[in-house]
Amino acid sequence: MAGQSVGGRNYNFKCVLLGEGCVGKTSLVLRYVENKFNDKHITTLQASFLNKKLNIGGKRVNISIWDTAGQERFHALGPIYYRDSNGAILVYDITDEDSFQKVKNWVKELRRMLGQDVCLCIVGNKVDLEKDRHVTVAEAEEYAASVGARHFHTSAKLNRGIEELFLDLSKNMITKADDNTSKKSSSLGSGAGSRRSVIVVDDEQPTQKSGGCC
């Protein structure tokens, strides 16, 4: 089944966006998907569920970006959102030490609930406010490495680091998906039986409505 499409497979990834209220999660995705920042002519009606299609080395990738409510009181609802996600983007504000602590909490929770199957990406946003930095680069990068996550510095305002962040995350998710399929197929003899648990989707399956951004 998976081999039918010519020139590679189609990947469908779910990616949750976690982070405290004011860290700029929304600006980050909007910048990525629409290349816009606080523009008056934003065409998107909402920024909570967005799709982005990529082509990485002939592999077609569709990332669904799930924004989550960042308010502390909704924290307990997290598991409903990050269930079955392939990647998580954990955003903190480099000028806000507290938001970095929140990211640490999220990392612990995600690793506990989803194990190593999820690709984590820790993102220090608002690097345009470098002079007010309260989370040091060394501290953040060290922490990310210690939990097996990637670390990026971005600025949604200046459009810095965002493209790289998503590209790297997608590549990671592809690698992980490929690993999982090969593991599955070697353990089961044939991979065709275990389609549901693998996120690789065939060409002919029209899983995605292209709604969301119109």
Place this chain on the structure above:
Amino acid sequence: MVLSNSDFQILGNRHKSNFDNDDLVDLLRALLAEAINLQNKGHVAQLHEVIRCVKLFDSNGITRIIQSLNEEHKNRSTYISYLIRCRQGLQSSLSHLQRLLSRTERDREIGTRHLINSCTRLFLEKYETQIMKFHTEFQRLTLADEKTDLVNSFLEFIYREMEQEPIWAAATECQLEDACLAIERSVMSRIYTQALFPNGDGDISRDQVYHQHIRKLSENIKPSHPDLCIPSKYHFECPWPAAQREIFLINAYKTPKDKLGCILRCSTTIMNLLSMSNEKSVPAADDFMPVLIYVIIRANPPCLLSTLQYIQSFYDDRLAGEESYWWSQFSSAIEFIKTMEYCD
């Protein structure tokens, strides 16, 4: 004459000022440069010729040419304005026709759907005994996943039968899809009560408790409730009646897919309303979640917990993409309301 084509308009604007030979040549040169730039070969040749001719005239001749052009322009202007008016009229009748067309399209859609529904009814009548058997078997089962499997296999059986049925032979892919939906609707409505309340009275009273809880909450709920803290810029559209109307209808839909569609419409309505009061930025999950909770509390549709469970057991494996996102939002709102406390 070349000068009387579209460039004439530009020329016309300049007529009032004093015009001599050099000005005219300059203008023509500018036009020539543009033509060369656009690779408009025929135009380039014509312009070269015009420049050559104009150079032959003295300033008197030029004035005469310009005068005659001016007159011609004046004569034509009424005709041009007439053309513009015609165009306006045509445009507006075009848009009127387009509106009519979309109305007719919609009528056709409704007609087709009705036809399909009738066909489905006819088709299902033949399988009445099987459906009865399925119904009794469904009532007999107690485990949730067994029920799900039974429904799925029964629907698959019907879909397979459909392929052999002559009434569906000429149907298009789209119509078949609609027919499958109609069949699902009809089958699900048969077992609806048993499927929605698998544990009978237990489920009903659980829903009642939840309903009471929301009713108590709704007595004092304000957008500024400490658990919601909806920012004041969104208070103008409060209490989002359009969204409340959508979600209140959730029990009118029988299949899990239709229920999900209802949730989706409610969510889009909220997002639309939120983006209206938000000129600079786009509403995201941070803004959406509290409003959704507020809307659910105010609408308070009955049987929410059973609906949640119903969709989970009969639709979970079909959830994908955007649908699954809004579904998560909805189910987490339901979860959150459980934890909310009354305030005075």
